Amino acid sequence: EDKVVQSPLSLVVHEGDTVTLNCSYEVTNFRSLLWYKQEKKAPTFLFMLTSSGIEKKSGRLSSILDKKELFSILNITATQTGDSAIYLCASNNAGNMLTFGGGTRLMVKP
Amino acid sequence: AAGVIQSPRHLIKEKRETATLKCYPIPRHDTVYWYQQGPGQDPQFLISFYEKMQSDKGSIPDRFSAQQFSDYHSELNMSSLELGDSALYFCASSLSPRGNTEAFFGQGTRLTVV
Structure with missing residues:
Protein backbone atom coordinates (compact mmCIF):
# COMPACT_ATOMS: atom_id res chain seq x y z
CA GLU A 1 0.00 0.00 0.00
CA ASP A 2 1.36 3.39 -0.99
CA LYS A 3 2.24 5.63 1.92
CA VAL A 4 3.05 9.33 2.19
CA VAL A 5 4.12 10.98 5.44
CA GLN A 6 4.50 14.70 5.98
CA SER A 7 6.23 16.58 8.75
CA PRO A 8 5.83 18.63 10.75
CA LEU A 9 2.10 18.29 11.31
CA SER A 10 1.84 21.97 12.08
CA LEU A 11 4.10 24.96 12.10
CA VAL A 12 3.74 28.51 13.40
CA VAL A 13 6.16 31.14 12.14
CA HIS A 14 6.36 34.90 11.81
CA GLU A 15 6.28 36.85 8.61
CA GLY A 16 9.65 36.88 6.92
CA ASP A 17 10.72 33.50 8.26
CA THR A 18 11.78 30.65 5.98
CA VAL A 19 10.08 27.29 6.36
CA THR A 20 10.88 23.81 5.11
CA LEU A 21 8.14 21.22 4.82
CA ASN A 22 9.01 17.56 4.51
CA CYS A 23 7.40 14.71 2.65
CA SER A 24 8.55 11.10 2.56
CA TYR A 25 6.94 8.40 0.47
CA GLU A 26 6.79 4.69 -0.18
CA VAL A 27 5.12 4.12 -3.51
CA THR A 28 4.88 1.20 -5.87
CA ASN A 29 5.44 2.28 -9.48
CA PHE A 30 6.28 5.83 -8.48
CA ARG A 31 5.72 8.42 -11.18
CA SER A 32 5.88 11.82 -9.53
CA LEU A 33 5.49 13.79 -6.34
CA LEU A 34 3.07 16.68 -6.19
CA TRP A 35 2.65 19.55 -3.78
CA TYR A 36 -0.65 21.28 -3.21
CA LYS A 37 -1.74 24.23 -1.09
CA GLN A 38 -5.13 23.95 0.52
CA GLU A 39 -6.71 27.03 2.03
CA LYS A 40 -10.46 26.92 2.35
CA LYS A 41 -11.54 24.43 -0.21
CA ALA A 42 -9.82 22.68 -3.08
CA PRO A 43 -6.13 21.88 -3.10
CA THR A 44 -4.32 24.22 -5.46
CA PHE A 45 -1.53 22.70 -7.51
CA LEU A 46 1.97 23.99 -6.73
CA PHE A 47 4.61 21.66 -8.14
CA MET A 48 5.06 18.32 -9.79
CA LEU A 49 8.46 16.67 -9.34
CA THR A 50 9.63 13.73 -11.38
CA SER A 51 13.41 13.90 -11.35
CA SER A 52 15.83 13.90 -8.47
CA GLY A 53 17.88 16.95 -7.70
CA ILE A 54 16.12 19.37 -10.00
CA GLU A 55 14.68 22.27 -8.07
CA LYS A 56 11.35 23.67 -9.13
CA LYS A 57 10.77 27.28 -8.23
CA SER A 58 7.81 29.61 -8.25
CA GLY A 59 8.34 32.95 -6.59
CA ARG A 60 9.15 32.38 -2.94
CA LEU A 61 8.31 28.69 -3.15
CA SER A 62 10.68 25.98 -4.25
CA SER A 63 10.72 22.23 -4.08
CA ILE A 64 13.10 19.38 -4.74
CA LEU A 65 12.84 15.61 -4.92
CA ASP A 66 15.27 12.92 -3.78
CA LYS A 67 14.25 9.63 -5.40
CA LYS A 68 17.04 7.72 -3.72
CA GLU A 69 16.05 8.69 -0.21
CA LEU A 70 12.34 8.88 -1.16
CA PHE A 71 11.55 12.35 0.08
CA SER A 72 10.77 15.83 -1.05
CA ILE A 73 10.93 19.23 0.60
CA LEU A 74 8.96 22.38 0.00
CA ASN A 75 10.67 25.63 0.95
CA ILE A 76 8.93 28.93 1.45
CA THR A 77 11.13 31.97 1.94
CA ALA A 78 10.12 35.37 3.31
CA THR A 79 6.79 33.95 4.44
CA GLN A 80 3.67 36.09 4.38
CA THR A 81 0.37 35.74 6.20
CA GLY A 82 -1.16 34.68 2.90
CA ASP A 83 1.01 31.58 2.97
CA SER A 84 -1.03 30.27 5.90
CA ALA A 85 -2.63 27.07 4.66
CA ILE A 86 -2.39 23.32 4.72
CA TYR A 87 0.32 22.05 2.40
CA LEU A 88 -0.39 18.63 0.97
CA CYS A 89 2.13 16.32 -0.58
CA ALA A 90 0.87 13.54 -2.84
CA SER A 91 2.55 10.69 -4.65
CA ASN A 92 1.46 9.75 -8.12
CA ASN A 93 1.74 6.14 -9.20
CA ALA A 94 1.62 4.51 -12.61
CA GLY A 95 -2.16 4.69 -12.66
CA ASN A 96 -2.05 8.41 -11.93
CA MET A 97 -3.68 7.75 -8.60
CA LEU A 98 -2.71 10.24 -5.93
CA THR A 99 -1.96 9.20 -2.38
CA PHE A 100 -1.93 12.17 -0.05
CA GLY A 101 0.08 12.73 3.07
CA GLY A 102 -1.59 14.12 6.16
CA GLY A 103 -0.57 17.66 5.34
CA THR A 104 1.37 20.31 7.20
CA ARG A 105 -0.70 23.12 8.66
CA LEU A 106 1.30 26.34 8.36
CA MET A 107 0.34 29.47 10.19
CA VAL A 108 2.23 32.67 9.48
CA LYS A 109 1.75 35.37 12.09
CA PRO A 110 2.17 39.07 11.30
CA ALA B 1 -8.69 29.48 -17.82
CA ALA B 2 -11.48 26.97 -17.27
CA GLY B 3 -11.16 24.87 -14.17
CA VAL B 4 -12.83 21.77 -12.84
CA ILE B 5 -16.45 22.52 -12.03
CA GLN B 6 -18.34 20.66 -9.37
CA SER B 7 -21.99 20.88 -8.47
CA PRO B 8 -23.68 21.40 -6.21
CA ARG B 9 -21.29 23.27 -3.93
CA HIS B 10 -23.26 22.34 -0.84
CA LEU B 11 -25.72 19.53 -0.21
CA ILE B 12 -27.68 18.56 2.87
CA LYS B 13 -29.30 15.15 2.95
CA GLU B 14 -30.93 12.98 5.54
CA LYS B 15 -29.78 9.51 6.51
CA ARG B 16 -30.72 6.81 4.02
CA GLU B 17 -31.31 9.35 1.26
CA THR B 18 -29.48 9.41 -2.07
CA ALA B 19 -27.15 12.11 -3.39
CA THR B 20 -25.65 12.75 -6.82
CA LEU B 21 -22.53 14.84 -7.21
CA LYS B 22 -21.42 16.13 -10.60
CA CYS B 23 -18.01 16.97 -11.96
CA TYR B 24 -17.12 18.74 -15.20
CA PRO B 25 -13.42 18.34 -16.01
CA ILE B 26 -11.14 20.87 -17.60
CA PRO B 27 -11.74 20.91 -21.38
CA ARG B 28 -9.75 18.19 -23.18
CA HIS B 29 -9.05 16.36 -19.92
CA ASP B 30 -10.17 12.77 -20.31
CA THR B 31 -9.54 11.48 -16.80
CA VAL B 32 -11.47 12.30 -13.65
CA TYR B 33 -10.82 11.30 -10.08
CA TRP B 34 -13.05 11.43 -7.02
CA TYR B 35 -11.72 12.08 -3.53
CA GLN B 36 -13.39 12.22 -0.15
CA GLN B 37 -12.00 14.49 2.54
CA GLY B 38 -13.41 14.12 6.03
CA PRO B 39 -13.04 16.88 8.63
CA GLY B 40 -9.38 17.37 9.46
CA GLN B 41 -8.29 14.55 7.17
CA ASP B 42 -6.37 14.40 3.93
CA PRO B 43 -8.21 13.54 0.73
CA GLN B 44 -8.84 9.83 0.22
CA PHE B 45 -9.05 8.47 -3.30
CA LEU B 46 -12.38 6.91 -4.20
CA ILE B 47 -12.42 6.09 -7.90
CA GLU B 82 -24.85 7.60 6.55
CA LEU B 83 -23.76 10.32 8.95
CA GLY B 84 -20.16 9.33 8.31
CA ASP B 85 -20.53 10.22 4.65
CA SER B 86 -20.50 13.89 5.62
CA ALA B 87 -17.37 15.23 3.99
CA LEU B 88 -15.95 17.37 1.25
CA TYR B 89 -15.98 15.53 -2.07
CA PHE B 90 -13.42 16.63 -4.59
CA CYS B 91 -13.23 15.87 -8.22
CA ALA B 92 -9.95 16.28 -10.08
CA SER B 93 -9.15 15.98 -13.76
CA SER B 94 -6.04 15.35 -15.76
CA LEU B 95 -4.98 14.60 -19.29
CA SER B 96 -4.74 10.84 -19.57
CA PRO B 97 -3.66 8.54 -16.74
CA ARG B 98 -0.96 7.08 -18.93
CA GLY B 99 0.89 10.34 -19.11
CA ASN B 100 2.62 11.83 -16.12
CA THR B 101 0.39 14.83 -15.72
CA GLU B 102 -0.77 16.79 -12.74
CA ALA B 103 -4.32 16.65 -11.49
CA PHE B 104 -6.31 19.82 -10.98
CA PHE B 105 -9.02 19.92 -8.39
CA GLY B 106 -12.49 21.37 -8.37
CA GLN B 107 -13.80 23.42 -5.48
CA GLY B 108 -15.53 20.44 -3.98
CA THR B 109 -19.03 19.59 -2.86
CA ARG B 110 -19.66 19.76 0.84
CA LEU B 111 -22.09 17.00 1.76
CA THR B 112 -23.76 17.09 5.13
CA VAL B 113 -25.82 14.11 6.19
CA VAL B 114 -28.21 14.79 9.05
Whole structure:
Protein backbone atom coordinates (compact mmCIF):
# COMPACT_ATOMS: atom_id res chain seq x y z
CA GLU A 1 0.00 0.00 0.00
CA ASP A 2 1.36 3.39 -0.99
CA LYS A 3 2.24 5.63 1.92
CA VAL A 4 3.05 9.33 2.19
CA VAL A 5 4.12 10.98 5.44
CA GLN A 6 4.50 14.70 5.98
CA SER A 7 6.23 16.58 8.75
CA PRO A 8 5.83 18.63 10.75
CA LEU A 9 2.10 18.29 11.31
CA SER A 10 1.84 21.97 12.08
CA LEU A 11 4.10 24.96 12.10
CA VAL A 12 3.74 28.51 13.40
CA VAL A 13 6.16 31.14 12.14
CA HIS A 14 6.36 34.90 11.81
CA GLU A 15 6.28 36.85 8.61
CA GLY A 16 9.65 36.88 6.92
CA ASP A 17 10.72 33.50 8.26
CA THR A 18 11.78 30.65 5.98
CA VAL A 19 10.08 27.29 6.36
CA THR A 20 10.88 23.81 5.11
CA LEU A 21 8.14 21.22 4.82
CA ASN A 22 9.01 17.56 4.51
CA CYS A 23 7.40 14.71 2.65
CA SER A 24 8.55 11.10 2.56
CA TYR A 25 6.94 8.40 0.47
CA GLU A 26 6.79 4.69 -0.18
CA VAL A 27 5.12 4.12 -3.51
CA THR A 28 4.88 1.20 -5.87
CA ASN A 29 5.44 2.28 -9.48
CA PHE A 30 6.28 5.83 -8.48
CA ARG A 31 5.72 8.42 -11.18
CA SER A 32 5.88 11.82 -9.53
CA LEU A 33 5.49 13.79 -6.34
CA LEU A 34 3.07 16.68 -6.19
CA TRP A 35 2.65 19.55 -3.78
CA TYR A 36 -0.65 21.28 -3.21
CA LYS A 37 -1.74 24.23 -1.09
CA GLN A 38 -5.13 23.95 0.52
CA GLU A 39 -6.71 27.03 2.03
CA LYS A 40 -10.46 26.92 2.35
CA LYS A 41 -11.54 24.43 -0.21
CA ALA A 42 -9.82 22.68 -3.08
CA PRO A 43 -6.13 21.88 -3.10
CA THR A 44 -4.32 24.22 -5.46
CA PHE A 45 -1.53 22.70 -7.51
CA LEU A 46 1.97 23.99 -6.73
CA PHE A 47 4.61 21.66 -8.14
CA MET A 48 5.06 18.32 -9.79
CA LEU A 49 8.46 16.67 -9.34
CA THR A 50 9.63 13.73 -11.38
CA SER A 51 13.41 13.90 -11.35
CA SER A 52 15.83 13.90 -8.47
CA GLY A 53 17.88 16.95 -7.70
CA ILE A 54 16.12 19.37 -10.00
CA GLU A 55 14.68 22.27 -8.07
CA LYS A 56 11.35 23.67 -9.13
CA LYS A 57 10.77 27.28 -8.23
CA SER A 58 7.81 29.61 -8.25
CA GLY A 59 8.34 32.95 -6.59
CA ARG A 60 9.15 32.38 -2.94
CA LEU A 61 8.31 28.69 -3.15
CA SER A 62 10.68 25.98 -4.25
CA SER A 63 10.72 22.23 -4.08
CA ILE A 64 13.10 19.38 -4.74
CA LEU A 65 12.84 15.61 -4.92
CA ASP A 66 15.27 12.92 -3.78
CA LYS A 67 14.25 9.63 -5.40
CA LYS A 68 17.04 7.72 -3.72
CA GLU A 69 16.05 8.69 -0.21
CA LEU A 70 12.34 8.88 -1.16
CA PHE A 71 11.55 12.35 0.08
CA SER A 72 10.77 15.83 -1.05
CA ILE A 73 10.93 19.23 0.60
CA LEU A 74 8.96 22.38 0.00
CA ASN A 75 10.67 25.63 0.95
CA ILE A 76 8.93 28.93 1.45
CA THR A 77 11.13 31.97 1.94
CA ALA A 78 10.12 35.37 3.31
CA THR A 79 6.79 33.95 4.44
CA GLN A 80 3.67 36.09 4.38
CA THR A 81 0.37 35.74 6.20
CA GLY A 82 -1.16 34.68 2.90
CA ASP A 83 1.01 31.58 2.97
CA SER A 84 -1.03 30.27 5.90
CA ALA A 85 -2.63 27.07 4.66
CA ILE A 86 -2.39 23.32 4.72
CA TYR A 87 0.32 22.05 2.40
CA LEU A 88 -0.39 18.63 0.97
CA CYS A 89 2.13 16.32 -0.58
CA ALA A 90 0.87 13.54 -2.84
CA SER A 91 2.55 10.69 -4.65
CA ASN A 92 1.46 9.75 -8.12
CA ASN A 93 1.74 6.14 -9.20
CA ALA A 94 1.62 4.51 -12.61
CA GLY A 95 -2.16 4.69 -12.66
CA ASN A 96 -2.05 8.41 -11.93
CA MET A 97 -3.68 7.75 -8.60
CA LEU A 98 -2.71 10.24 -5.93
CA THR A 99 -1.96 9.20 -2.38
CA PHE A 100 -1.93 12.17 -0.05
CA GLY A 101 0.08 12.73 3.07
CA GLY A 102 -1.59 14.12 6.16
CA GLY A 103 -0.57 17.66 5.34
CA THR A 104 1.37 20.31 7.20
CA ARG A 105 -0.70 23.12 8.66
CA LEU A 106 1.30 26.34 8.36
CA MET A 107 0.34 29.47 10.19
CA VAL A 108 2.23 32.67 9.48
CA LYS A 109 1.75 35.37 12.09
CA PRO A 110 2.17 39.07 11.30
CA ALA B 1 -8.69 29.48 -17.82
CA ALA B 2 -11.48 26.97 -17.27
CA GLY B 3 -11.16 24.87 -14.17
CA VAL B 4 -12.83 21.77 -12.84
CA ILE B 5 -16.45 22.52 -12.03
CA GLN B 6 -18.34 20.66 -9.37
CA SER B 7 -21.99 20.88 -8.47
CA PRO B 8 -23.68 21.40 -6.21
CA ARG B 9 -21.29 23.27 -3.93
CA HIS B 10 -23.26 22.34 -0.84
CA LEU B 11 -25.72 19.53 -0.21
CA ILE B 12 -27.68 18.56 2.87
CA LYS B 13 -29.30 15.15 2.95
CA GLU B 14 -30.93 12.98 5.54
CA LYS B 15 -29.78 9.51 6.51
CA ARG B 16 -30.72 6.81 4.02
CA GLU B 17 -31.31 9.35 1.26
CA THR B 18 -29.48 9.41 -2.07
CA ALA B 19 -27.15 12.11 -3.39
CA THR B 20 -25.65 12.75 -6.82
CA LEU B 21 -22.53 14.84 -7.21
CA LYS B 22 -21.42 16.13 -10.60
CA CYS B 23 -18.01 16.97 -11.96
CA TYR B 24 -17.12 18.74 -15.20
CA PRO B 25 -13.42 18.34 -16.01
CA ILE B 26 -11.14 20.87 -17.60
CA PRO B 27 -11.74 20.91 -21.38
CA ARG B 28 -9.75 18.19 -23.18
CA HIS B 29 -9.05 16.36 -19.92
CA ASP B 30 -10.17 12.77 -20.31
CA THR B 31 -9.54 11.48 -16.80
CA VAL B 32 -11.47 12.30 -13.65
CA TYR B 33 -10.82 11.30 -10.08
CA TRP B 34 -13.05 11.43 -7.02
CA TYR B 35 -11.72 12.08 -3.53
CA GLN B 36 -13.39 12.22 -0.15
CA GLN B 37 -12.00 14.49 2.54
CA GLY B 38 -13.41 14.12 6.03
CA PRO B 39 -13.04 16.88 8.63
CA GLY B 40 -9.38 17.37 9.46
CA GLN B 41 -8.29 14.55 7.17
CA ASP B 42 -6.37 14.40 3.93
CA PRO B 43 -8.21 13.54 0.73
CA GLN B 44 -8.84 9.83 0.22
CA PHE B 45 -9.05 8.47 -3.30
CA LEU B 46 -12.38 6.91 -4.20
CA ILE B 47 -12.42 6.09 -7.90
CA SER B 48 -11.17 7.29 -11.27
CA PHE B 49 -12.29 7.11 -14.88
CA TYR B 50 -10.42 7.34 -18.14
CA GLU B 51 -12.25 7.57 -21.44
CA LYS B 52 -15.54 6.68 -19.76
CA MET B 53 -14.17 3.48 -18.26
CA GLN B 54 -13.28 2.94 -14.62
CA SER B 55 -9.50 3.01 -14.41
CA ASP B 56 -8.81 2.69 -10.71
CA LYS B 57 -10.73 2.06 -7.53
CA GLY B 58 -9.84 3.13 -4.03
CA SER B 59 -11.76 3.12 -0.79
CA ILE B 60 -15.18 3.64 -2.30
CA PRO B 61 -18.07 2.09 -0.35
CA ASP B 62 -20.36 -0.32 -2.16
CA ARG B 63 -23.20 2.16 -1.57
CA PHE B 64 -21.44 4.57 -3.92
CA SER B 65 -21.19 4.30 -7.67
CA ALA B 66 -19.82 6.57 -10.32
CA GLN B 67 -19.59 6.88 -14.04
CA GLN B 68 -18.09 9.07 -16.71
CA PHE B 69 -20.24 10.18 -19.61
CA SER B 70 -19.53 10.76 -23.29
CA ASP B 71 -18.82 14.45 -22.65
CA TYR B 72 -16.31 13.37 -19.97
CA HIS B 73 -18.28 14.75 -17.09
CA SER B 74 -18.65 12.39 -14.17
CA GLU B 75 -21.27 11.73 -11.53
CA LEU B 76 -20.83 10.18 -8.11
CA ASN B 77 -23.99 8.53 -6.85
CA MET B 78 -24.28 7.90 -3.16
CA SER B 79 -27.13 5.85 -1.75
CA SER B 80 -28.27 4.91 1.76
CA LEU B 81 -26.37 7.88 3.11
CA GLU B 82 -24.85 7.60 6.55
CA LEU B 83 -23.76 10.32 8.95
CA GLY B 84 -20.16 9.33 8.31
CA ASP B 85 -20.53 10.22 4.65
CA SER B 86 -20.50 13.89 5.62
CA ALA B 87 -17.37 15.23 3.99
CA LEU B 88 -15.95 17.37 1.25
CA TYR B 89 -15.98 15.53 -2.07
CA PHE B 90 -13.42 16.63 -4.59
CA CYS B 91 -13.23 15.87 -8.22
CA ALA B 92 -9.95 16.28 -10.08
CA SER B 93 -9.15 15.98 -13.76
CA SER B 94 -6.04 15.35 -15.76
CA LEU B 95 -4.98 14.60 -19.29
CA SER B 96 -4.74 10.84 -19.57
CA PRO B 97 -3.66 8.54 -16.74
CA ARG B 98 -0.96 7.08 -18.93
CA GLY B 99 0.89 10.34 -19.11
CA ASN B 100 2.62 11.83 -16.12
CA THR B 101 0.39 14.83 -15.72
CA GLU B 102 -0.77 16.79 -12.74
CA ALA B 103 -4.32 16.65 -11.49
CA PHE B 104 -6.31 19.82 -10.98
CA PHE B 105 -9.02 19.92 -8.39
CA GLY B 106 -12.49 21.37 -8.37
CA GLN B 107 -13.80 23.42 -5.48
CA GLY B 108 -15.53 20.44 -3.98
CA THR B 109 -19.03 19.59 -2.86
CA ARG B 110 -19.66 19.76 0.84
CA LEU B 111 -22.09 17.00 1.76
CA THR B 112 -23.76 17.09 5.13
CA VAL B 113 -25.82 14.11 6.19
CA VAL B 114 -28.21 14.79 9.05
